[in-house]
Amino acid sequence: MTDRREARFGWLFIGPAFLHLLVFALIPICYAFGLSLFKTRMIRPEKAFVGVDNYTFALHEDSFRNALWNSTRYAILSVPLGIVVALAVAVLVNQKLRGVTIFRTLYYIPAISSGIALSMLWIYVYLPETGMINSGLHLLGITNKTDFLSQVEWAMWGVVVMSVFTGLGPRMVLFLAGLVGIPQELYEASALDGATGWRAFWKITLPMLVPTTFFVVVTSTISALQIFTPIYMMTKGGPEESTDVVGYHIYTEAWVNFNTGLAAAKSFVLLAAIVVISLIQFRLMRNQLQGYSAA
Amino acid sequence: MRYAKNALSYFGMIALAAFMIAPFIWMILVSLHPSQSPIPTLADIVPKKPAYENYGKVLFDPNIPVARFFFNTVFVTLSVVVGQLLVTSLAAYGFARFKFVGRELTFALFLASMMFAGPVLQIPMFLIVKGFGWLDTYAALIVPGLSSAFNVFLLRQAFLAIPKELDEAAKLDGAGYFRIYWRVLLPLAKPSLATAAAFTFFGVWTDFFWPFISTNSMETRTLEVGLSIFGNSYGGTNWPLEMTAAVIVMAPLLLVFLFCQRYFVRGVMLGSIK
Numbered sequence: 001m002t003d004r005r006e007a008r009f010g011w012l013f014i015g016p017a018f019l020h021l022l023v024f025a026l027i028p029i030c031y032a033f034g035l036s037l038f039k040t041r042m043i044r045p046e047k048a049f050v051g052v053d054n055y056t057f058a059l060h061e062d063s064f065r066n067a068l069w070n071s072t073r074y075a076i077l078s079v080p081l082g083i084v085v086a087l088a089v090a091v092l093v094n095q096k097l098r099g100v101t102i103f104r105t106l107y108y109i110p111a112i113s114s115g116i117a118l119s120m121l122w123i124y125v126y127l128p129e130t131g132m133i134n135s136g137l138h139l140l141g142i143t144n145k146t147d148f149l150s151q152v153e154w155a156m157w158g159v160v161v162m163s164v165f166t167g168l169g170p171r172m173v174l175f176l177a178g179l180v181g182i183p184q185e186l187y188e189a190s191a192l193d194g195a196t197g198w199r200a201f202w203k204i205t206l207p208m209l210v211p212t213t214f215f216v217v218v219t220s221t222i223s224a225l226q227i228f229t230p231i232y233m234m235t236k237g238g239p240e241e242s243t244d245v246v247g248y249h250i251y252t253e254a255w256v257n258f259n260t261g262l263a264a265a266k267s268f269v270l271l272a273a274i275v276v277i278s279l280i281q282f283r284l285m286r287n288q289l290q291g292y293s294a295a
Numbered sequence: 296m297r298y299a300k301n302a303l304s305y306f307g308m309i310a311l312a313a314f315m316i317a318p319f320i321w322m323i324l325v326s327l328h329p330s331q332s333p334i335p336t337l338a339d340i341v342p343k344k345p346a347y348e349n350y351g352k353v354l355f356d357p358n359i360p361v362a363r364f365f366f367n368t369v370f371v372t373l374s375v376v377v378g379q380l381l382v383t384s385l386a387a388y389g390f391a392r393f394k395f396v397g398r399e400l401t402f403a404l405f406l407a408s409m410m411f412a413g414p415v416l417q418i419p420m421f422l423i424v425k426g427f428g429w430l431d432t433y434a435a436l437i438v439p440g441l442s443s444a445f446n447v448f449l450l451r452q453a454f455l456a457i458p459k460e461l462d463e464a465a466k467l468d469g470a471g472y473f474r475i476y477w478r479v480l481l482p483l484a485k486p487s488l489a490t491a492a493a494f495t496f497f498g499v500w501t502d503f504f505w506p507f508i509s510t511n512s513m514e515t516r517t518l519e520v521g522l523s524i525f526g527n528s529y530g531g532t533n534w535p536l537e538m539t540a541a542v543i544v545m546a547p548l549l550l551v552f553l554f555c556q557r558y559f560v561r562g563v564m565l566g567s568i569k
Contacts, residue, residue: 010395016385103311226412268415
């Protein structure tokens with residue numbers, strides 16, 4: 001068998017996937033960058049080269065800045081909250097209790113659900129009079145008629161709280177994997193020093209979960225920056241553009257206003273943010289892994 | 296002390312489960328209220344006489360062909376799952392077992408493509424698919440899903456974990472490359488293949504954005520897009536029928552999930568070990 005023959009077969013096997021990568025990822029990304037340099041609209045064919053004008057325009061446009069700010073706000077609120085809840089739940093279901101796997105399964109269900117169905121359900125949770133929250137409060141004797149999704153001060157929180165529950169499953173599983181990986185001897189050793197319960201959690205569990213937590217933070221942040229479906233179904237970016245996040249804003253620019261070039265430029269601003277976050281992840285992960293192998 | 300702690304844990308788990316599952320129970324209960332009836336409050340949430348006919352109404356709605364959406368979703372999802380497993384496992388075999396110039400660079404391109412977020416690809420993908428003349432066809436729904444960088448990565452890891460001696464042994468028995476892939480590696484990588492299939496299944500079944508922009512006639516819509524049309528056309532005015540539609544979309548997902556949940560747990564963990 002010659003090396004050449006081996007190489008030919010290697011390419012043959014990779015071929016279909018590589019062709020797909022080319023047509024549906026590499027070429028589109030270059031195409032999108034090209035479009036971002038033109039003033040062009042979906043419905044009219046003529047194009048005018050404008051260089052970086054779309055980028056300067058986007059970065060100075062109030063509504064795009066507002067969208068960037070909303071996405072940042074959404075990520076800052078939903079990621080830490082989602083992680084704290086997921087970690088607490090993971091610790092809860094990591095105990096040796098009868099029937100604990102049933103609960104793990106139940107908590108995962110929203111993650112495999114239809115995003116549209118979930119959004120419809122959560123619209124109900126937040127309805128002013130008959131919704132789950134307000135009619136639940138009513139049963140407790142508290143009268144509250146807040147229409148959560150149409151109040152500027154509540155709408156973003158509505159989407160954030162929903163994401164904590166719908167995103168719980170995968171995060172919980174990741175933390176469970178991290179928890180299972182902590183050597184039991186560490187706990188035994190610290191028990192000899194008198195550190196159990198909360199102290200053991202702070203001194204052993206949390207530090208040992210740093211790599212997992214880091215991974216969860218980065219993946220959650222990247223997906224938080226792209227949130228679309230719940231916004232499209234529940235708030236349409238409102239009230240007063242207070243939930244107009246970047247994912248929804250780009251959708252509106254591309255498919256409602258048909259400003260193809262400008263939308264492409266805006267999507268590259270988002271891509272830049274995601275690439276920066278991913279690179280930071282890569283660097284930190286590598287440092288951490290080196291730290292482990294040195295130890 | 297120990298019993299108290301366990302009791303507290305169960306209380307916490309049950310309370311959380313109740314809160315997570317409550318909207319789903321509500322969905323089923325509301326779907327059984329008579330069509331057009333107002334949203335029930337928690338006090339009268341249980342329908343007095345279950346309106347099972349809602350399911351017939353939604354499935355055979357004269358304006359919104361839900362049965363057709365259902366068929367489209369099943370057809371598209373199965374095509375993508377089968378096609379993607381084939382394409383990605385072949386590529387994974389190439390990366391795991393063959394040496395050639397440009398292999399590392401190619402693999403790095405696959406990994407980098409995982410960062411290309413949906414909002415960046417939506418416009419060029421639409422224009423490319425339009426260029427192929429595929430808008431509003433099954434091809435638009437299936438072909439872009441036929442490969443996935445994540446699954447190439449996942450299956451490559453699975454193949455790397457299989458000892459090379461098995462390949463050598465098969466080769467001595469006269470097996471060619473394709474036979475080794477089909478008869479040795481694929482059967483041994485079954486758990487990872489199942490994980491990949493499970494992720495793809497749910498990803499495609501519940502995908503909203505791409506089918507939403509790449510199709511526009513009732514004949515090519517999928518359930519997820521159909522459900523959004525349903526939600527928007529009734530606009531919160533006919534909750535019982537909306538919830539019936541939601542149950543119809545969710546039921547197959549739950550059934551499949553109950554059968555393959557362990558592959559999910561595996562898959563989510565594999566994603567973290569890069």
